[in-house]
Amino acid sequence: MHKIQDLGNDIQLIDLMDLQTPERTGAYILGAEELTVIETSASPSIPHLIEGMQELNINLEDIKHIIVTHVHLDHAGGTGLFLEQCPEAKVYVHPRGKRHLADPSKLIAGARMVYGDDFDQLFNPIVPIDEKRLVAMEEGQSLDIGGRLLTFYDTPGHAKHHFSIHDSKSNGFFTGDTIGVFYPNIARKGYPLVLPSTSPNQFNPEAMLSSVEKIESLQPQHIFFGHYGEGPEPKDVFTQIRYWLPIFTSVADDVFLQGNDIIKMQEAIQSELLEQVKHYLLTAHDVELSAEDKKLIGLDLNVCTMGMIDRLQKVK
Known part of the structure; x- marks a missing residue:
C-alpha cells in the first residue's frame, strides 16, 4: 500500500519517495471541484505520484491545476513528465521561475554542478513545458478552485523564484522550502524539529526572515512543508527558524x-x-x-x- 495521509480539509499527502527515502518529499492533493496538485518532486518520483493518484481513485484527466512552490528540481523537476499525462492541467509557477520550466537548460546545468555524476539518477528526464500551459502567479493573486481560494505570496530567502500558497479552506500555508524542513520521524520521538533550508544559489537569510514575518502576519493554523508533511504549531515553526x-x-x-x-x-x-x-x-x-x-x-x-x-x- 502506498503511503497516503489524510490531513483533513480535503487535503491528501502522497509520499513521493525522493531519493528512495520515505517522508522526504510529498505531493499535496486538494480535493475540490477543480483537482489541484501542489509539488511533483523530481521525475523518478512520478511513478509514486501516479500510484498514489490511483489509490485515491483520481483520474489524471481530471487534474486541473499543478502548482510548484519553486523550480528546484526536487520540487518541480518532474512536472513536465507528469503533465504529459494530465491533458487538462495547467502549471502555476512564480514569475521568476516560469522561463526555467519552459526551458530547463539552466536548471539542469546548475544541478549538474551541484550533484555531478549523480544528476541523471536523481533527476532525469526533465521535460520542458509548453509556455501555453504555464501560468505565472503574482503577489496576492488567487486561484479559485470551486470556492476554495489559493492565494500566492512571494516568499524569497530559499530562492528568488519561490512563492508560498495560502489555502482558505484550511487556513494553511504550503511553504515549500522557504521556512524550513520538517522531520516527521524525529517528531514521533518527541520533538517536531524544523531546520532552515539554505541551498544554492539564491539563499538570503534576511529575505528568509522577512518571508517568515509575512507568513506569520497572516496567522495560519497549519504549515504544510515541501519536506515533509504538516508541521507543528505554526508559532513553533517560526520560533525554530528564528x-x-x-x-x-x-x-x-x-x-x-x-x-x-x-x-x-x-x-x-x-x-x-x-x-x-x-x-x-x-x-x-x-x-x-x-x-x-x-x-x-x-x-x-x-x-x-x-x-x-x-x-x-x-x-x-
Whole structure:
C-alpha cells in the first residue's frame, strides 16, 4: 500500500519517495471541484505520484491545476513528465521561475554542478513545458478552485523564484522550502524539529526572515512543508527558524573566515551543525538521533552548506 495521509480539509499527502527515502518529499492533493496538485518532486518520483493518484481513485484527466512552490528540481523537476499525462492541467509557477520550466537548460546545468555524476539518477528526464500551459502567479493573486481560494505570496530567502500558497479552506500555508524542513520521524520521538533550508544559489537569510514575518502576519493554523508533511504549531515553526538560522549562518561565517578549500569547509560546517542539532535535541528535549536520522539530516545539511558557502563567496 502506498503511503497516503489524510490531513483533513480535503487535503491528501502522497509520499513521493525522493531519493528512495520515505517522508522526504510529498505531493499535496486538494480535493475540490477543480483537482489541484501542489509539488511533483523530481521525475523518478512520478511513478509514486501516479500510484498514489490511483489509490485515491483520481483520474489524471481530471487534474486541473499543478502548482510548484519553486523550480528546484526536487520540487518541480518532474512536472513536465507528469503533465504529459494530465491533458487538462495547467502549471502555476512564480514569475521568476516560469522561463526555467519552459526551458530547463539552466536548471539542469546548475544541478549538474551541484550533484555531478549523480544528476541523471536523481533527476532525469526533465521535460520542458509548453509556455501555453504555464501560468505565472503574482503577489496576492488567487486561484479559485470551486470556492476554495489559493492565494500566492512571494516568499524569497530559499530562492528568488519561490512563492508560498495560502489555502482558505484550511487556513494553511504550503511553504515549500522557504521556512524550513520538517522531520516527521524525529517528531514521533518527541520533538517536531524544523531546520532552515539554505541551498544554492539564491539563499538570503534576511529575505528568509522577512518571508517568515509575512507568513506569520497572516496567522495560519497549519504549515504544510515541501519536506515533509504538516508541521507543528505554526508559532513553533517560526520560533525554530528564528533560532536555527543565525546558528547556521554563524557557523558558516566562522569556518569561512578561517579559509580553506571548499571541500574542507563543507565538511567542517556540516559536521559542526550536525553536532549542534544532536546536542540540542538530546539536552533540551531528550531525543536521541538514530543513524538513519543523522543520514537524513546530513543530506539536507550537505546542500545547506553549499548554499551558505556560495552566498559567502558572493559577498566576500
